[in-house]
Amino acid sequence: TKRSDVSNSEYAKFVSQEVPRDEVSILNSVFSHLAYTFHKNPSNTEAMDAYNGIAFTIRDRLLKRLEDTDSHFISINAKRINYMSMEFLIGRTFDNAMLALGLRKEYSAVSNTLGFNLEDLIDEERDAALGNGGLGRLAACFVDSMACCNYNGWGYGLRYRYGMFQQQIINGYQVEAPDCWMDNPNPWEFPRPEISYKVKFYGNIAKTPSTSSGYTWENAVEYDVMAFDTPVPAFGTKNVGNIRLWSCKTNDLFDLNRFNAGDYPGATGNMVAADILTYVLYPNDNQNAGKELRLKQEYMFVSATIQDIIHRFKLTGKPWSEFHELVAIQLNDTHPTLGIAELQRILVDEEAMSWDAAWDIVTKSFAFTNHTILPEALEKWPVPMMGKILPRHLGIIFDINLFFLQHVEKSIPSEREFLSRISIIEESSPQQVRMAYLAIVGSHRVNGVAQIHSDIIKATIFSEFVKVFGSDKFVNVTNGVTTRRWVNQCNPGLSALITETVGDESWVDDYPKAHLLESRVNDEDFRKRWWDVKQANKLRLATYIKDTCGITVNHDALFDIQVKRIHEYKRQLMNILGVIHRYNTLKKMTPEQRQDQVHRVIIFAGKSASGYYIAKLIIKFINSVADVVNNDKDIGDVLKVVFIPDYCVSAAEVIVPASDISQHISTAGTEASGTSNMKFVMNGGLILGTVDGANVEIAEEVGDDQIFMFGVLAHEVDEFRFNLRYHPDPLDANLQAVYDTIKSGVFGNPDEFNPLVECSHGPGDNYLVSVDFASYLMAQDAVDALYKDRESWITKSILCGSRMGKFTSDRSITDYAENIWNIEPSAVDA
Template sequence: MSNKDVPTQQFNSLESWMRACADACRPELAQRWHETQAQDARSGQRRVHYLSMEFLMGRALRNALDALNLSGDFDAAARKAGHEGSAVLDREADAALGNGGLGRLAACFLDSMATLGLPSFGYGLRYEYGMFQQRIQDGAQIEQPDDWLRAGSPWEFARPEIRYTVGFGGRVEADGPGSMARRWVPAETVRATAHDMVIPGHGTRRVSTLRLWKASSTMPLDYASFSRGEHAGAAQQRLQAERLNWVLYPDDSTQAGRDLRLRQEFLLVSASLQDMIARHLAEHRTLDRLGDHIAVHLNDTHPALSAAELMRLLLDEHGLSWDEAYAHAHKALSYTNHTLMPEALETWPVRMLEELLPRHLEIIYEINARFLAEVAAKFPGDAELLRRVSLIDEQGERRARMANLSIVMSHYVNGVSALHSDLMVETIFADFARIWPERFGNVTNGVTPRRWLAQCNPALGAVLDKQLGDQWPTRLDDLGGLVGKGNKVSPTLIKAVQAAKRSNKERLAELIRRELGISVSPDSLFDVQVKRIHEYKRQLLNVLHVISRYQAIVANPQAEWVPRTVIFAGKAASAYVAAKSIIRLIHDVARVVNSDPRVGDKLKLVFLPNYSVSLAEVIMPAADLSEQISTAGTEASGTGNMKFALNGALTIGTWDGANIEMAENVGREHFFIFGLLADEVQRMKNLGYDPRLYYEENARLRAVIDAIGSGQFSPGETDRYRALVESLMNRDQYMLFADFAAYCDAQARVDELFRQPALWGETAVRNIAGMGFFSSDRTIREYAERIWRAPLNRA
């Protein structure tokens, strides 16, 4: 690819420019993909196959231009044609293949797999619509289809020659008289066809592949029905197949939604495993060493059916014995857990598996019988242990436990931060850790510094280039060089970092003015909490502090307040009533605060709708303060916390998830840590936590709750937040009341430091300098060496 491939002024519209640039990149990406696949096939080395229901990729053009060393040529050509390069980039739609941290982590991993030269495939589904487009109407979240493919994707490579049949329902038969082999006869089949996205590495010609499956009917039109005039019925099978790709995470509060979710998960695992086996046979001719050549990684439990499907394929389709199939599956499979909350561990009713996947249920039963026999031999007489670890929960409606299945069939199970991994083996998986202590470990998450600093924050990137050279995006440990001899930080460097932060704050302030009509000052402290709206992430605790601060300002407007702009963004799941109520409360409080002349610029509250990767790329470089305030022991890791700190934000947070390792690397004195520790949370719950005691004893908290409950922020509908207030007063599952006073004290420390710009700036630089460990490159190296046993071929 050369400079002449970059589009010139003949392309007038920004949309045309964006597509022409993507088209110019495609041939080189395709060439690199061909070279990588040929090299991997020749080498015979182990490949990693990363299965995830989410890959939140964001926009791809800037990443491709950077990887192909064309960013400078692109910017120059755009200016010559009278365009701003950023305006061209903004014409690309976000690839809406994910919802939050799980999908964004998977995207970072693909970037690092390519950059490190790891032989790898990501496998997912080609959703036509993302989770949803979030609109706000009268303060309430409204969900609309996220039609990200409305104009097609310039980054897809359709692969019609790569397709597999996936079945549902039907019956299981013996494979011939007297045979022990079984044969599944599905009642329905769909065809899964591959669509590839090529993920380029940086500083290498290596790439990774994201293979997305699109379902279609094996009989797209019932011609006889159509001829009879039954037009809707004639297309029924086509619609049944296509709905599998309509929406990421259909609402599973209904039986139809649960049915669709299970079908989506099986489509992913069946097509992906058939593809892996076909590729292995093409390269190695036999299945003798399948487990040595493929690593299959389960990103949470959504792909857990891989265990049963891999066994089925090897037993029924390829004629292996049980012991042979199990040995291959166990050697290949590994599993990452992402939650400590038992209620979040996925289970499926046995009746649904019996109806949709009858052969897989048989296999799960057989895995369970052999596993329980092993446990019973090792721990004789412990019936309660058998009940707890069984793959089938027999209490109430019988349900298959997907996490248990993943653990039993995997050779390694990891958590995603040190605290999470410790708690994982002490709490939810304690029984399994007792059975197989060697099977559990930790790999702390990381983020790609290419997208999450170099690309989204070019102002800060230029400062780092000048200070450290231009190799830091692939050697993030170089950031440690920002702190000089004698543990000193250069005043010149502090000013340069502050100047970059100022320009990013001005960009975000303009976006807020343009999108919301709210004027915010870049001189104010930008206090940011952006992530999925969930009670355990405690956006509500943040709102309680905002209300308390508002009340204090109104009581004493002449005090020397540190001006603060509090910024929220995030989506609530469509059926999550409490989370949607929190979004409504944020808007109601914002309406009151932002219109009160006694407050003025001392406090502003904004909610930016439709949170996405692209919006995050504007928000994170501009943040002064990063809110990471989950109840201790509930956040597995977090990656937003890493992105904020990498871009020079200071963290206010609980001793939870990756906050702990970040504070240890940066220096706890440079974090605003507050609140109960995980063991203290558990101890208080065990003793009987009573939130009303905190309400009665803390006048500041009482004033906030009374204001919400009395309808001060919802005039005309005083009961709007009755359920929210009652939940806090009577239950407060995530212990907001217990942490409220400590949170307010930590916010006072934030104010005090922000009043000292030079010291705040120095602390920001120290945060950046301490983030070298949190590159996804380091994370992938650990996975490759300790879990996947796969080679890195950077070239």
Template sequence: GKEKWPRGDEKVWKEGSRSVNTDVSSVTKSIVNHVQTSLARQAYNLDNLGAYQAAALSVRDDLILNWNETQMHYTRKAPKRAYYLSLEFLMGRTFDNALLNLGLKDQYREGVTKLGFNMEDLLEQERDAALGNGGLGRLAACYLDSSASQELPVWGYGLRYQYGIFQQLISPEGQQLEQPDPWLAGGENPWELPRLDVSYEVRFYGTAERLPDGRALWQGGQEVLAVAYDVMVPGCYTKNTNNLRLWESKPKRGFDLNSFNAGDYEHAVESSNSAAAITSVLYPNDHTTFGKELRLKQQYFWTAASLADIVRRFKNIGKPFSEFPDYVAIQLNDTHPTLAIPELMRILIDEEEIPWGKAWDIVTNTVFYTNHTVLPEALEKWPVPLMEHLLPRHMQIIYDINLFFLQAVEKKFPGDRDRLARMSLIEEGFPKQVRMAHLACIGSRKVNGVAELHSDLVRTTILKDFVEFEGQSKFSNVTNGITPRRWLDQCNPELSALISKTLKVDKSVWLKDLDRLKGLLPYAEDAEFRKEWAAIKQRNKERLAHHVETTLGLTVNTNAMFDVQIKRLHEYKRQTLNILGVIHRYLTLKQMSDAERKKVNPRVVFFAGKAAPGYYIAKLTIRLIVNAARIINADPDTRNLLTVYFLPDYSVSLAEVLIPSSDISQHISTAGTEASGTSNMKFCLNGGLLVGTVDGANIEIAEAVGENNVFFFGHLTPAVEDLRYQHMYHPVPVEEKCPALAKVLDKISGGMFGDGGVYEPLLNTIRQNDYYLITEDFDSYIGALEMVDQAYLDKEEWIKKSIRTTANMGKFSSDRAILEYAESFWSIEPVKVT
């Protein structure tokens, strides 16, 4: 039945309420209104930044309307919801994305033009929200976009860091320098709603006293406040606008009055600083954990606030806790939020007075865990003494979980002490450590990896014992995906338009049903279509060249093949292999006659990516790239044929310009080390071909687009362990194993790119035990690049490959991935806002 109007005159309310601005004149009115009132400015003194801010505020109004309606609708319907807990959300810019998802880009472009501005200039004003390191954080952002677009009731929970990932500068010597990214310093962030009324107290330290009834009393220590900031996440061509709730830490009472009275002003200010410090900075490490107390504090602060919020929302529905898993699914993005498991146990047992067994049932039916890496250095462990100190009650709960768990293991495998030691939540040693992946695994209903090969490796290596104990069915795979909204429609508008025109389908349809791209396949045979396709690639190259020219003052040869490797700097990703390959190419070119050189296809190699500030070898790789580029680009013999650029400060926005321009991109990790990779998908979706190892999602991409459209090389995963063993016990010098590589290394040592001594530590990683198998894969890598050159000579055939690649990328939409999570894990359904 119709709800009773809550207050006042319904008619007056209805007359006063507005709807989303959909025509140009209401858009311009709204922008002008924001210029005059929100910004207190006028046409006379309005610059691009001001115009962007006013336009953003205008879109923000629209988002708020949809967001409000969506949240109200979800509350009324009370469906089962899923919560995506991620310490990183690498959102990038919002303005363009919001306009496209709302279907308002054209109206805004026209409106902004009428007001005397250029849309592209305004888009450039926005600063990236860079609250993530790389793939894991960007995946979370894609999943939010897909959840909203598929009208799924999903919320994200994260932290509102004051400082996102550092800004990368490159010194003249080629050193990476880091600068803080105070992304909020510009004032208001139009894409978030501060919810100062939504806050929770979070406790650290203190004592936990066990009570006879199984509960415990945790008291004392430090209490801080978690305050909510809501980021609106618009779906594509739907009203559904989901929520990303980010927590900011605040001191509980602002200042400690007792300290003031005691004349201890400094102490009072200090404690407020220490509360604020919790969410001040994103840790800039991808794949390494350092056991820093502040990082553990961040993890607990965020999981505790999120769970308090989730439990409160559940209680509002008025159902008994036994039904909690029917209303709530919690996805752990990696082990970072694993404390959600003991925290939910603590809430259920200590606060809701639910007995242990029932509480454990609730937890293990609610929580799901995604693993993103099998690299040993990335598997999170926390020292027991630190846990005991910071979270005394949680440590008790972890010990109890471990006790029950090991009893069950012992029952199934009597007397197998090695197995117990391997599976325990506690790793023996000095100090003892809590193994977070084990805790995440046994506390979850399902565990998944992020690509087929990776999920197999999870099952057969790091969690093998757990599969033997709990059975196969708990362990599965969800191959990662990317949102075609940002990674095609937004970053490559011309290609998007060509696709709509060719398929004769509106983009609102195919962008949400990406398998429709298959309809492009017959057009690979159409010469006219190929011409259009190639022309768009060419214009995207020019767009990148223009960007490089305006930001770095460098001229790029747009007639060359664009060869791109952009990702975090890491030994396993082997940017080193790439730059050594580039130097090999340079040496080969140098030896050629003029006549031979005439036959060579020009190539421009782009690198971009950040290294963790403490990762010495990765930083040396950057230095080698920059210095090699300096010498190579200046050589008149070769510079028409080979140039190299390291583009500083890689970001989502830079990726949006780089990806559509690439002819070929490199995904060349040592087999078995890259869990999935997601930029590989972005390049292929934009018609770039891929050179790569048989690793991560490369394998599934090749299955989808056809192996003849991918350039594979290198040893396969099963060989890797054996090769490493040989390197350890039967080393063969590089000169013998791979003379071509040895020559390259000698040139570097000999000072071709500046003082060779600088690079010795990097070169020694290859000469000594070569853990990432560069010597083993070098020849086949060079072979693969030659195949690329060969294939590129036949332009028409290359374009066909490019078209077929895009056409077959439907599987890699994050819509497919999120629907797999929704259906097979979370059991949630779309709730459309009408």
């Protein structure tokens, strides 16, 4: 019609205009948002308002780019990768977005004009903490890299009202408080009420000849699930990424009749039932709680996502046989594995497709990443629970299993035993659905996240599947981290040095270029500036520690950092036992001898799952030891122990650039990769680690001499565990002395900490603390010795920082694109 012709052409003119980038235009748009979005003027603008006003102008610019990116990929019918993850640990967006748009200087000037320091405004933003730890942060880095590398990639997840809990430390104990991150307006998300899908639970299956599969799902409870989009700013390109998060629509579930009858809880009952689905992120890392609500969360997420993917596919008008050429679906661990059954269900029940044709599409589209081998983390759902909540899916999973086992029986004549070992259904009481097995059977590729981990899964937990599917289905993609956030944004001092060395900022999205730093390793002036950058970052962290813990630390001391989720396998316990050994040693010295020692600040941070008793006790223990050490007049500045509360992405951005040494000391074979190890080394910190996860590849890249490695090897672990149980060695004298100190009561009631003594030696020592303790202490001595030799230390630090090109998530994403997704990049405006 005429009206839409006119408005279409006017609109085309309007959107083709570049958004102005000069300071005056930006200031005007900030005024406009302050006045018309927030009803503020410069005289009543507080820091939060200024942050919001400015953020909304950035949002405008991002939206424009998101729109351009989407149209671009639609116009070329680009294959889309759908990264399905129950967690996105995004952190803050403000600073990241300014840097990505290349407008940080302009925004700094604008905030000064408004009477604020940009750094203070940055602190107004709450972290988006929709993840537990490494797995969720990896997803956030990956979406950043997909956008920066010009891939058509979206993240899909859930919009939790309460993210990762806030950790308070009260009397040394972890206390959890809800993370009410949605209290303030969120400039970074866009509600999309027009994008919503129905998701069903419960009900029963009826046989109906009218559908091609012969089944329908009846009497189910239905919810409307709606999309919220979070654009992901990308550096060095006009492409912008997106994370689509789902939440239930609840308003139309209000029961007015009940309300009128005075039944207020009844009136809102259905609203609450729907709302609670995305109320809270389960706070478990490497641990599976097996709760019914979690299963519902997973299904709601999966169902909305698969429907959205199908909806977009149908817009292309292509035949189903081309689905896998336009769609790749990556499962971030097993949490979204129901997606396999959901796509199969939709194709056979609703799209009238034959089982085999549907299964072909499913297996060509899905790929699965495994992130852990810890048995307690591997997801299994009781068959009765799944049958109640998702009756049709359970039927489909049984069929998938049946056809799979028939195929195995035919291709490799096998015994019943073998079939029961690889069955998707575990014959326990009750039966359980093994989600990792479903993910393997329904995917065309399975990957681990570091070479050693990928090798281990093939040799252990998935070895039977290698026999069935062949070795090529199982690949490795080593993790990576985004250099935008983890170098450029969090460490401006270092970034300036790299930019000067490389000649421009191209290293930010081409990180291997940082190797040029190595050419300056003998340049006196450069070495001094390298050291000074580290000292400045340590001073910044010392201030943060003073503000958050009230403890004064000297930034000239060696900063020794272990920050990550608290878990027995990560062995924070070994670290704190080592601290007690150090304390004992110092106490025996004369004051003069003590002053001669390397001064250390030992820094811990991390959250424990709320129901994880031993991990919580470890936190209390660290704080009790810290109290004694920090208040011991003999010790003074020679040793300080700090537990920084509420570790989160924005805290990490202050902590990571400030390490001299960081610890990654998991029992060999237990840490799939680790990603903070990469961040610390990129920022010029050395690492003390076991032969585990990505430590192995970091050592390969930076050179064994640059790294402090210790401990037993992965293939030796079983034998040591066996010996601890049946042929224990006598206890190491240093460890015995540490236990004696604990038992003397200096750190408080020894009975309280006895479980920690019991799980660090003898048959209870599942993670081999007592086995590795002696070599750990030796490695720590080597750290001290090297730190005394400042010039050697600086050399190693520069070599480490310059050799980390491999560990950018741009490389990981390129590996996925080439080896798993079969997808090419394409830039807007290219």
